[in-house]
Amino acid sequence: xxxxxxxxxxxxxxxxxxxxxxxxxxxxxxxxxxxxxxxxxxxxxxxxxxxxxxxxxxxxxxxxxxxxxxxxxxxxxxxxxxxxxxxxxxxxxxxxxxxxxxxxxxxxxxxxxxxxxxxxxxxxxxxxxxxxxxxxxxxxxxxxxxxxxxxxxxxxxxxxxxxxxxxxxxxxxxxxxxxxxxxxxxxxxxxxxxxxxxxxxxxxxxxxxxxxxxxxxxxxxxxxxxxxxxxxxxxxxxxxxxxxxxxxxxxxxxxxxxxxxxx
Ligand SMILES: C[S@@+](CC[C@H](N)C(=O)[O-])C[C@H]1O[C@@H](n2cnc3c(N)ncnc32)[C@H](O)[C@@H]1O
Numbered sequence: 001x002x003x004x005x006x007x008x009x010x011x012x013x014x015x016x017x018x019x020x021x022x023x024x025x026x027x028x029x030x031x032x033x034x035x036x037x038x039x040x041x042x043x044x045x046x047x048x049x050x051x052x053x054x055x056x057x058x059x060x061x062x063x064x065x066x067x068x069x070x071x072x073x074x075x076x077x078x079x080x081x082x083x084x085x086x087x088x089x090x091x092x093x094x095x096x097x098x099x100x101x102x103x104x105x106x107x108x109x110x111x112x113x114x115x116x117x118x119x120x121x122x123x124x125x126x127x128x129x130x131x132x133x134x135x136x137x138x139x140x141x142x143x144x145x146x147x148x149x150x151x152x153x154x155x156x157x158x159x160x161x162x163x164x165x166x167x168x169x170x171x172x173x174x175x176x177x178x179x180x181x182x183x184x185x186x187x188x189x190x191x192x193x194x195x196x197x198x199x200x201x202x203x204x205x206x207x208x209x210x211x212x213x214x215x216x217x218x219x220x221x222x223x224x225x226x227x228x229x230x231x232x233x234x235x236x237x238x239x240x241x242x243x244x245x246x247x248x249x250x251x252x253x254x255x256x257x258x259x260x261x262x263x
Contacts, residue, residue: 006130006183007176009167013127017080019174020060024082027061031121036063038198038206039120042149043067045194045208052115057104057136058122062087065097075114077102104132112141120149121204123184124175133188140211146190148207149198152181181205 023030043064048054050071056064059076060083068074074097078084084099091097102108104119104126117140119132126132133148140146154160160178167178185191190209198206 006180006187007167007178008164009171009176009178011125011127011171011174011176013079015172016125016127016174020080021082024061024080024086027083027086028063032063035121035199035204037200038149038204039064039067041198041206042118042120042147045147045206046116046118046145048072048116053113054116054118055107055109055114055136055139057107057117057119057132058125059084059087059099060121062090062097062099064118064120065091065095068095068097070096072096074098075100075109077104077107079103104135107135107139109139111138112144113139114144115141116145116147118147118149121151123148123150123152123179124177129179129184130187133184133190137188137190137209137211142211142213144211146209146211148209149204150179150181150207151177151204152184153178154203181207185209 020027046054048069050069052072054068054072054074056074056076059065059078060080062076065074065076065087074095076087076097077100078087079101081101084101087099091099104122105128117136119136123129123133133146136146153163163178167176170177181192181195185207190211192207193210194206194208196206198204
């Protein structure tokens with residue numbers, strides 16, 4: 001079952017919005033410490049240098065904020081006003097972190113605005129992870145880093161069957177348990193430079209991608225479909241963005257072939 005469908009569940013953004021509006025004040029107690037090891041690993045993975053511009057998508061209550069080096073300029077976006085309020089109260093004055101309310105599916109930044117684009121525990125909760133990741137790729141400069149921290153569909157047959165089974169149920173409370181990483185990257189025109197497991201139990205993945213240079217190497221999409229137009233997509237962010245608006249479909253309707261690459 002794994003590897004043929006991006007997710008079997010449809011996620012209603014209104015459910016997600018309600019969830020974070022309701023639980024913002026207790027979010028840190030529920031998802032703080034238990035997922036913090038992964039956030040620390042992610043910051044190391046970002047490999048930030050002084051002066052770099054960072055975009056954190058779905059910054060939530062700002063649990064990563066204190067981990068950024070003070071020499072970077074960080075922009076944190078989130079769809080939830082309640083989560084952003086919590087973030088604002090955590091992030092002390094003097095930090096170089098700007099918070100903005102924005103939808104990950106429609107980032108309002110010009111293409112190639114950031115050196116690093118990062119999202120922690122977000123790909124399971126956005127209505128369309130492909131659109132969100134394509135947006136992340138669009139706003140990342142050529143050669144820049146895109147880092148995802150998330151739970152993705154397991155490769156183990158039993159576990160993946162279970163994750164597929166419960167995903168329509170978990171979607172009712174605001175997240176998918178069965179997002180297929182390889183199909184997600186394939187559809188977003190990215191390939192992973194590294195994938196490793198983090199947190200305990202080790203069911204979350206830290207995925208680092210590099211935004212291809214303008215005429216750089218083949219994307220995973222192209223590797224799967226050498227005759228296809230994937231590279232053209234990867235190299236023309238604005239054109240693709242336009243096409244995305246035209247092609248926007250629910251994730252659950254995406255049934256695509258698996259090209260068999262493992263992380
Ligand atoms: C599980 S929380 C993760 C928060 C934070 N990254 C962390 O490490 O704790 C997911 C966050 O994604 C945000 N989110 C969900 N859908 C979004 C969207 N379409 N655009 C922007 N943020 C979104 C939620 O409001 C929430 O703050």
